[in-house]
Amino acid sequence: MKTRLFSALDHAVERRLPEQRLFLKSEEGTRFIRLRPTMQAGIILGAATIACWTFVVTAIFLMDTISSGNAREQAQRERAIYEARLNALSNERDDRAVEAAAAHDRFYVALEQISEMQSALLASEDRRNELETGIEVIQTTLRKTMKDRDAARRETEVLTAQLNAEDNPDSPLLARAKTVDGSVSFLTSALEETAAERDQIAKDAQAAIDTAEELRFTLKMNEDRNEQIFSRLEEAVTVSLEPLDKMFRAAGMPTESILREVRRGYSGQGGPLLPATMSTSGGGTITDQTSTRANRLLKELDRINLFRIAADKSPVAMPVKAAFRFTSPFGYRRDPKGAGRRMHAGVDFAGSRGTAIYATADGIVTHAGWQSGYGKLVKIKHAFGIETRYAHNSNIRVKVGQRVSRGDRISDMGATGRVTGTHLHYEVRLNGTPVNPMTYIKAGRDVF
Structure with a gap:
């Protein structure tokens, strides 16, 4: 049955691909290999398949290369726009600071x-x-x-x-x-x-x-x-x-x-009890x-x-005073580990390993150790239900229960936890809800 089927196929294809013989000559004699029409068609079809597959793969590779190049250019343009915006905000902050000082x-x-x-x-x-x-x-x-x-x-x-x-x-x-x-x-x-x-x-x-x-x-x-x-x-x-x-x-x-x-916390009054006196001289009136x-x-x-x-008493100071690069803002972003679009509950400051990290307001340390995702983490509780978090540290310099003041060094910048490189992940939480830390930092620059 198979022989008849192949014979029929050979007969149908023979008009386009006649039978060929490939002679192989050696010392022992001459041999030949018969290339039937169906075999020739199979070889041609396989070669065409390989060529098409190669073409498709090459096209996909070229498209990925071009798209990645466009993405890099777009990222560079966005970075330039963002840096220009940061410079404008910095100039505006300086102007506001001068106006506040004059006032x-x-x-x-x-x-x-x-x-x-x-x-x-x-x-x-x-x-x-x-x-x-x-x-x-x-x-x-x-x-x-x-x-x-x-x-x-x-x-x-x-x-x-x-x-x-x-x-x-x-x-x-x-x-x-x-x-x-x-x-x-x-x-x-x-x-x-x-x-x-x-x-x-x-x-x-x-x-x-x-x-x-x-x-x-x-x-x-x-x-x-x-x-x-x-x-x-x-x-x-x-x-x-x-x-x-x-x-x-x-x-x-x-x-x-x-x-x-604040008024309840700063409401003290007092003094020695002196006898009451009455002046008989004329007094000024308003x-x-x-x-x-x-x-x-x-x-x-x-x-x-x-x-x-x-x-x-609010976290209006900068947690990093040395040179750094602002690498990620507060809000939704594309996850750097490829987990899709996720909420980023803080801001990221990238710097060299060991860069000093400072407390942004007076408070009490409530956590100083490892926490999943955050790596080596420091939590500080402040007034008005505010909490600040300093994550991915390489070294922690405070202990739980320790009272710290604004400007005290609490840790060193590192790359512990879920990160792609050395940086500080800084969070501000109000009654447990994350808020944008730059609101406090920018306000502190404008006011003070």
């Missing part, structure tokens, strides 16, 4: 000016109160003197009338004349003294009025200067408060609860509007101070 300088200068102006205002108020008291005393004395003068005039008129009454039988005319003469002399002298005192009192009153007008003008000037100082202070407070509030909001941290927690504005400004300054305390 701080203006703020402290304004504080000094308002302190001086408040002292001058209180002194002018004291002087004005003293002058007003003096004017009241002078006016009282003047009224009393004028009453005495009027009484003396009335007495003079009475005595003059008695002198002119010739029919008065009460006393002799000579005695009445002597009495009247002495009374008139006394009254004349008293009136002269009273007139002199009146003129002097009038001069003193006019001087007091002039001084009061001058004090009112000075007070008005002080109020205008205080208005300018308050405006500058309020502007400086706004400039200083906005980036601090923005930093915590960007990190997803409720600012009011943070301020309440208008209700100025007092309200000053109290509101003081509250804002206290809020800034609370924000700064909270920022000091």
Whole structure:
């Protein structure tokens, strides 16, 4: 059956591929090999298959080479764009830092000016109160003197009338004349003294009025200067408060609860109990509007101070101070080990082995050892439910329970755990949820 099938195939193919004989000559004789049409067709088909397979493999290899080259070029372009963006952010950070420093300088200068102006205002108020008291005393004395003068005039008129009454039988005319003469002399002298005192009192009153007008003008000037100082202070407070509030909001941290927690931790008061005393001297007064504005400004300054305390307790510093390369941001990325698109819960700083790693905020070490995937890992617990993680270290320099401060060296950079090379994997977690560490770092550069 097979022989017939092959014979039929040979007969069908023989027209295109006639039978061939391959002669092999040797010392023993001459031999030949018959190449039937089907065998020739099989050889041709095999050669064609090998050629096609070679062509397909070569094409796939060339396509992979071209695509990998395009991917490298795309990666280089993205890297250049990213570096340009980093440079722009760095320049923006420097500009913001200069603006913040200038705002701080203006703020402290304004504080000094308002302190001086408040002292001058209180002194002018004291002087004005003293002058007003003096004017009241002078006016009282003047009224009393004028009453005495009027009484003396009335007495003079009475005595003059008695002198002119010739029919008065009460006393002799000579005695009445002597009495009247002495009374008139006394009254004349008293009136002269009273007139002199009146003129002097009038001069003193006019001087007091002039001084009061001058004090009112000075007070008005002080109020205008205080208005300018308050405006500058309020502007400086706004400039200083906005980036601090923005930093915590960007990190997803409720600012009011943070301020309440800081206020509870920094609320100590006290001092020796002294006996109560009361001053009888005149004191300076400040208008209700100025007092309200000053109290509101003081509250804002206290809020800034609370924000700064909270920022000091937050991880706003860089964990690496030596030269490094930023190799991976926070968020979804293509896994470097080929596990597809995965969430990257931190940022990566690549450097040389043994590069110093520093704590980014005050806290307590809760883990210092090996953890799967992280390699040699350091965990630090901070205030406000914040935790930082420092992974892939080659050496750990702290122990569990140890209290560390910002800037303390805690480990050395390495390549332990699931890595492709030496680097630091740095994480910030808020109540257990990963957040972008660069939010804190960038805010720290803008604010401080």
